[in-house]
Amino acid sequence: MVTEFLYFFQEDFYYIVPALWFIGYACKRTPFIPDWLIVWILLCIGVLASCNLYGWNTRAIAEGVIATGMAVFSHQIVKQTFHKDEL
Template sequence: MLQEIEFTIREDFYFIVPALWFIGYACKRTPFIPDWLIVWILISFSVLAAVSMYGFTVQAIADGIIAVAIAVFSHQVVKQTFCKDEIK
């Protein structure tokens, strides 16, 4: 399964996933940003980063969206596994 994830986005774009975790955490702690807006901020940041690195192509946009999906999914896996008592 891990090998399939490796081929979803370009190798030199892996750095974006932890960066998205950090940006999402900062947005979550900001009181005037509603939760529903956080994912849109992450998508915007990720797609803009991909487009600035690779140019305005469908592959770059897809890489940005897939990176957000990996970041949000991995965050939820960690949250659901280790923070069971805090989730209600």
């Protein structure tokens, strides 16, 4: 299933997901950014990065949203699998 999903995801976007992880980590460590705002910051950056690669069209915006979703979802998988005791 993951391979079929990655088939629709262009290869240039593989670099956006780890970049969003790093940006999210930096935002989490910044004391004046509330937690609820981090997802919105990542969404804006993901869409801007994808539109920077492919121009302002519907597909680029959708792939920016998907890249942000993959970054947040994969972070939650790691967090809830390996850091269960801290939750």
